[in-house]
Amino acid sequence: MSHLSIVDELSNFIYREFHSFRASEISRRCFSFEQFSEIFLKISNHDALRIIPVGESTEGRPLRLVKIGSGNTKVFSWSQMHGDESTATLALLDIMRFFAGNTRFETLRVELLEKLTIYILPMVNPDGAERFSRENINGIDLNRDALNLAEIESKILQKTFEVIKPDFVFNLHDQDPRYSIGIANRQAAISFLAPPFNETREINANRSRAMKLIAGMKLTLEHFIPEHIGKYSDEYEATAFGDRFQELGAATILIESGGWRGDPEKQFVRQLNVIAILSAFVIIARNAVESFSADDYNSIPFIEKKLFDLLLRKVGVNLGDGIKDVDIGINCYEKHLPILELSANIEAIGDLSGYSGLEELDCTGCHADRMLEKGDAANIVIMKNGGVFAIIENGRLKM
Numbered sequence: 001m002s003h004l005s006i007v008d009e010l011s012n013f014i015y016r017e018f019h020s021f022r023a024s025e026i027s028r029r030c031f032s033f034e035q036f037s038e039i040f041l042k043i044s045n046h047d048a049l050r051i052i053p054v055g056e057s058t059e060g061r062p063l064r065l066v067k068i069g070s071g072n073t074k075v076f077s078w079s080q081m082h083g084d085e086s087t088a089t090l091a092l093l094d095i096m097r098f099f100a101g102n103t104r105f106e107t108l109r110v111e112l113l114e115k116l117t118i119y120i121l122p123m124v125n126p127d128g129a130e131r132f133s134r135e136n137i138n139g140i141d142l143n144r145d146a147l148n149l150a151e152i153e154s155k156i157l158q159k160t161f162e163v164i165k166p167d168f169v170f171n172l173h174d175q176d177p178r179y180s181i182g183i184a185n186r187q188a189a190i191s192f193l194a195p196p197f198n199e200t201r202e203i204n205a206n207r208s209r210a211m212k213l214i215a216g217m218k219l220t221l222e223h224f225i226p227e228h229i230g231k232y233s234d235e236y237e238a239t240a241f242g243d244r245f246q247e248l249g250a251a252t253i254l255i256e257s258g259g260w261r262g263d264p265e266k267q268f269v270r271q272l273n274v275i276a277i278l279s280a281f282v283i284i285a286r287n288a289v290e291s292f293s294a295d296d297y298n299s300i301p302f303i304e305k306k307l308f309d310l311l312l313r314k315v316g317v318n319l320g321d322g323i324k325d326v327d328i329g330i331n332c333y334e335k336h337l338p339i340l341e342l343s344a345n346i347e348a349i350g351d352l353s354g355y356s357g358l359e360e361l362d363c364t365g366c367h368a369d370r371m372l373e374k375g376d377a378a379n380i381v382i383m384k385n386g387g388v389f390a391i392i393e394n395g396r397l398k399m
């Protein structure tokens, strides 16, 4: 069977059947360690899955590795080393349930369990996850701690990697949903990267394997999100774990969950993760990695940050030297303190014709009710012909 038919057959199958193994208890981005733990333990309580305790976070939350299968090729996936990047944690729970599932996928499951040993370490930063913050409880970005290994969670990740000695690793993150691909209004749903292992971004056999596997995953996802697949910045970051593990000899794949219009909780993006990762497992298990092309990887366009949450087109604004017609780009931010707090700022004012908005409003013939500058809170009343045309309240459009 050709590599194309492998991904064709499989991706459609997983897409269709996703609902039957999805860990449906959680369907939001923000969830507590307790909520995660309860489902994690419930799913892990199955003969196919073995829990290996690997340590505790700074605040004493357990980090648990799951081992599935007994094959010769070892794959290691971890998620949420940035506490507010939870999409792939849910995808990993779904994948665990796929392996702990009913007889529906028996043939595929048996094949994967025989060929692969799959290690999963979901929620590497549970203290950060509890606060929905990027950093750990000490305010450290764990993905800049791969060389210092100053934090407990970083030490655990490094140690786990050293003990497993994986052939392939999947480093799972969320990226800003305001990244786009090619044209400004085409949102990046998923980004991939085979991280470099040195400044010159050399390609060795190892990195080449990662690139080819990504090419296979890209073909898989193209069925569902054509043209919404991007490549993450390939600047070398010595202190990041992906770059480090690539250097240490595991073919390393970064997956960034982006955004999708109408999917604020990223549940479709979660499903895309499951399709991509399970397809990758099958490609690896069938020794098909080398049948994909690094050129295909290289042709994936880099993502660019050209989207705003809200873009007001052609608003008359007094910028201090008279009224001019300008575009206004607005972004909304969430903080969990632990209560959700939303803030919205004017990010850019000027000619934003090269940019796009997840939501846009044409304000031709309108003007703002006050002077505005970059950095202002996004509370604006837009006037037209002496009446109110639109109200922007904390970045949200109220007509």
Ligand SMILES: [Zn+2]
Binding pocket: 082, 085, 173, 174
């Ligand atoms: Zn991240």
